[in-house]
Amino acid sequence: MPNDAKFAEIAALLGETTRATMLHALMDGRALTASELARAARVTPQTASNHLARMTAANLVCVSQQGRHRYYRLASPAVARLIENVMQVAFERHPASISFNTIATGPRDAAMRLARTCYDHLAGRLGVAITDALVEHHHLELTADAGWVTDSGAQLLQQIGIDWPNLSADRRNQSGRVLCRPCLDWSERRAHLAGALGSALCELAFQKDWIRRRTDTRAVMITPKGRRDFRAWFKVRLDD
Amino acid sequence: MPNDAKFAEIAALLGETTRATMLHALMDGRALTASELARAARVTPQTASNHLARMTAANLVCVSQQGRHRYYRLASPAVARLIENVMQVAFERHPASISFNTIATGPRDAAMRLARTCYDHLAGRLGVAITDALVEHHHLELTADAGWVTDSGAQLLQQIGIDWPNLSADRRNQSGRVLCRPCLDWSERRAHLAGALGSALCELAFQKDWIRRRTDTRAVMITPKGRRDFRAWFKVRLDD
DNA sequence: CCCATGTTTCGATGGCGGCCGAAGCATTCC
DNA sequence: GGAATGCTTCGGCCGCCATCGAAACATGGG
Incomplete structure (x- = not known):
């Protein structure tokens, strides 16, 4: 009560x-x-x-x-976001106790660190790399709390088959920019893409067989096709 | 570990x-x-x-x-956001149990419902009303996860003394739009303004004596000057 | 220096809640 | 229908932890 x-x-x-x-x-x-x-x-x-x-x-x-x-x-x-939020607070860096937290806080499994799903979007190095590449090539702009897709970004999405203007229309967006939410990744400690865009990208990646689910884990495997296409479309570099 | x-x-x-x-x-x-x-x-x-x-x-x-x-x-x-998030999940509407949740879930105190601070921004009817007014007059655009200030919004903020472009500059914003975060208010069940903008507005309101703190409560009182200026600047209507 | 006030530490108590074994219910397969 | 599988309910045990009294520690005032 x-x-x-x-x-x-x-x-x-x-x-x-x-x-x-x-x-x-x-x-x-x-x-x-x-x-x-x-x-x-x-x-x-x-x-x-x-x-x-x-x-x-x-x-x-x-x-x-x-x-x-x-x-x-x-x-x-909302529940997924809540859980993410707890993780964020749990692994937030604090000046006094850095020495405790720096070691081995991320997921142990190497596959988990490389690529995994986070409720409805991609996380791990793959998620971060895609996001970084999008930002670097000015397809996306990100701040600490919000983000939006640029015109060139919308074009890119259109080409790979995501109807972004339409996707964001029902959320009272008017000017073509929009709607994605940064989500702190606790293995990489970097923002990656959640929200409607993150969800759409993740769905597309499964659909195009860029990534495949593994059994019994959130980790996903990146297919050879995925490696090629991530590089071709997003200029993502995963191997350096 | x-x-x-x-x-x-x-x-x-x-x-x-x-x-x-x-x-x-x-x-x-x-x-x-x-x-x-x-x-x-x-x-x-x-x-x-x-x-x-x-x-x-x-x-x-x-x-x-x-x-x-x-x-x-x-x-x-981040801790404040986490707490908000828990509240949001706690009072999320669910088809099955609406009848339980609809009654008396908000803060009891009338003053609390009217205006209160929520960590570093304004909540309650005042917070929601300001946000609504900003959106209605196209100073602000909001979606479920993000929001940004329009050009006219930036102008308005400039006039009342908030240097918005400057405020948002350090968060790698380039195009004048930006950075505010909707925050679900659990008494009004409506989005209101958090993030950098919410914080700046709240600070300004105290500074200009539009609102004053009460002792021992998060509720704030709206001064007569506040009532006038909220109406003049933001076209906020609180009394209907 | 001594007392008042604010805060912490220690130890003991009590209750809540996680856990499993045993048993019961539901569903599917043969 | 009978057996197997998946899941739940019930009851009892045990451990953890919130709480408070008593006392110690710290700070500031007279």
Whole structure:
């Protein structure tokens, strides 16, 4: 009932390792079954079930039944953003404690560091590299809190098959610039592309088989075709 | 050490009513003493001290000593944003449970609803009204994730004494548009202005005595001069 | 220097909540 | 229909942590 209580309720649900692990497993945007989540968090199914029920009640995740499986996924983009935000605060640099944080805070897995999905967009070196390349070639302008696509950027997107003006139209944009959100990547500690543009780019990359999902991980593999096309379209350099 | 653990650590710190209450008390951006925070959360000083020590260690708040008082404040804007984000998820509307959430979720206090500070910017009806007026008169364009100031907006800001181009210059803005972040207000459930612009406007409003702080609350009072000038400059209507 | 005030440390207590075993329900496959 | 699989409910155990009293420490004032 009081504001603070509901606030604490949500935060408390995030603030427990088992649930946190499950939520992170859902951060790639896919839906996972209760047992998969139990395995991911290394707890028994009944424990997982309990956690999932509570997170469902609090609208952190939602569930859809298919046969005898129950697929759980994050309830909304806002939840994904919230999780990102906690990560950001968790790994924010602070003058006093740099020595503690500098070592081994990023994902251990090399594949994870190279390329992974972050709810609905690309993260890791690939995500950062694409974003950097777009900025470098003036297709995109980014600030700490916001970003927008330039005219040349809109043209580029059009060519690869993203109807950007149309995409951004329903968000009351009028002047052709727009709507992407920087998202701090906690392995690279660099802004990369989230928001509508990040989502559209990620979808396109799967569709064109530039990247492929791996099983049981948020890491994605970059196909040879992807390597070529990322370079051709975005002038992305991943190998130096 | 593992990512999930540090994530959970931060979230767990937010997820406890006493600490949550303290953090909310700090959301107006001011620094409060340990005893003030203890009173706000209705716990003994020693309990508060314990919580504050842990939140300081986790870089959620930071402390500066003055005499025998220790003043605590939020450690960074990122923390304030995080707290806002949790509120947003906590009060997000969900088709299934609207009937529960529609009643009495906003701040009870009428003054709070009318005008209050939200870390470093204005919220409540005043914050929303200013934002609406800016958008209506095409001084500002807002989307779900981002926003920018139009040329006419930059002119208006210049007239009231905010050097907007200069303000946004250090965030690699080149084309005069820019940098403000919508922030969902959980009493009005409407976007209002945060980010650099929100902060500058709020500061200006205090400086020009359009609004004044009240003691012991985030609510601010709007002065008669404020009422006049908000109307004159921004065409804000607060009374209908 | 002594007392008042603000804050922290220590130790003990109590309660909340995560966890699993056992059992029950639902769904699918044979 | 019966067995297997996926998931949930129930009950009891255990550990963690919020809380407070008591006391120590720090600062400033008289």
